[in-house]
Amino acid sequence: GExxxxxxxxxxxxxxxxxxxxxxxxDSASNYFPWYKQELGKRPQLIIDIRSNVGxxxxxxxxxxxxxxxxxxxxxxxxxxxxxxxxxxCAAGSGGGADxxxxxxxxxxxxxx
Amino acid sequence: DAGVTQSPTHLIKTRGQQVTLRCSxxxxxxxxxxxxxxLGQGPQFIFQYYEEEERxxxxxxxxxxxxxxxxxxxELNVNALLLGDSALYLCASSNSGTxxxxxxxxxxxxxxxx
Numbered sequence: 317g318e319x320x321x322x323x324x325x326x327x328x329x330x331x332x333x334x335x336x337x338x339x340x341x342x343d344s345a346s347n348y349f350p351w352y353k354q355e356l357g358k359r360p361q362l363i364i365d366i367r368s369n370v371g372x373x374x375x376x377x378x379x380x381x382x383x384x385x386x387x388x389x390x391x392x393x394x395x396x397x398x399x400x401x402x403x404x405x406c407a408a409g410s411g412g413g414a415d416x417x418x419x420x421x422x423x424x425x426x427x428x429x
Numbered sequence: 430d431a432g433v434t435q436s437p438t439h440l441i442k443t444r445g446q447q448v449t450l451r452c453s454x455x456x457x458x459x460x461x462x463x464x465x466x467x468l469g470q471g472p473q474f475i476f477q478y479y480e481e482e483e484r485x486x487x488x489x490x491x492x493x494x495x496x497x498x499x500x501x502x503x504e505l506n507v508n509a510l511l512l513g514d515s516a517l518y519l520c521a522s523s524n525s526g527t528x529x530x531x532x533x534x535x536x537x538x539x540x541x542x543x
Contacts, residue, residue, distance in 0.1 A: 317488065322471075350531055359433075359519070359534045360472065405471050413531060414523065416462055416485050419471030 318343040320408050322420025329396055330428050337391045337423045339406035348413040349382060349389045352405045354422075360405060364391070367412065393425075401427045431456055433522050433535035441541045442510050450505045450538045454522030460484075461503040462532060463495060466517040478503050479525055507540075515542045 319342040329335045341349075350365035366373045366380045366389065373380050379392040393400055403424050407417040434453045442448050454461050460479045464472035474487035478497035497503045501522075507514055517539050521532035 320471075352534075359536045362531045362533070365531055407471075414460070414525060416474035416477050416487055417464075417472075417532065418474065419464075421471050422469075 318346055318408055318418040320406060320418050320420045322406050322423060324423060325421065326424045326426070328426040328428055331396055331398060333396055335391075335393045335396055335400070335425055337404055337406070337425070339389050339391075339408075339420050341387050341389070341408040341418075343408070343410070344387070345410045346408040346418075348409045348411070348415075349380070350407050350409075350413070350417065351380060351391050352407065352419075353402045354405065355402045363404075365413070396425075396427050398427050398429065401425060433458075433520055433533055435518075435520050435535040435538050437538060438536070439539045439541075441543060443543050444510055444512060446510050447506065447508045448510060448540060450507075450518050450520075450540070451502065452505070452520030452522075452535060453502045454520075455533050458522035458524045458530075458533070459501050460523045460525045461497060461501065462521045462523070463503070463505045464519040464521065464534075465489075466519055466537070468516070472519055475505070510542050512542050515540060 347368040352360035354360045382389040403422045406420045409417040462477040463475040466472040476486040481497045492508045517537040519537045520535045523532045524530045
């Protein structure tokens with residue numbers, strides 16, 4: 317089955333700086349890669365997703381890149397703000413997003429004032 | 430427009446007991462997936478229900494079973510509870526007929542096994 321590795325487990329950045337979280341996946345059949353943000357005690361919320369037919373997607377301060385050959389995808393957050401502090405999960409799935417997702421173990425992002 | 434709702438919010442059981450968790454999908458969604466999230470870990474896929482049948486299953490024992498009703502709501506049943514079943518159980522819904530539809534999560538049920 318699919319295996320998703322996520323790094324780093326904890327990331328501390330100064331407010332206003334950029335943050336990058338990286339994930340790798342093992343199953344070449346995976347074609348859907350969402351990123352979820354989970355604040356303490358709350359539900360995971362989708363912040364951005366990308367499908368295997370594109371290499372990059374942006375939404376304001378957030379961007380995701382995908383390298384299918386290397387089976388690697390990354391989340392980039394620019395101009396970080398205190399409200400960006402949370403745990404971020406990457407995930408991989410097939411069926412264009414219709415199938416069950418395999419999640420990474422999460423990255424605790426800490427924004428230092 | 431109601432999102433994904435789950436009940437109960439919290440539940441305490443003892444080893445060997447059985448539990449049923451419930452999920453109502455987001456309006457317009459027909460597919461329900463269940464995930465188990467242990468403390469400090471990412472969610473793990475248990476199974477997915479579509480058209481009242483289990484469509485896909487993750488690496489969980491058959492103590493974990495489910496059901497989907499005609500109104501698309503779903504139940505997760507766990508028999509012979511173990512201490513290791515303590516976790517946050519998340520339900521996610523999506524629409525099978527709409528391309529590019531992501532999975533939307535509920536707030537989860539926190540299950541504690543004593």
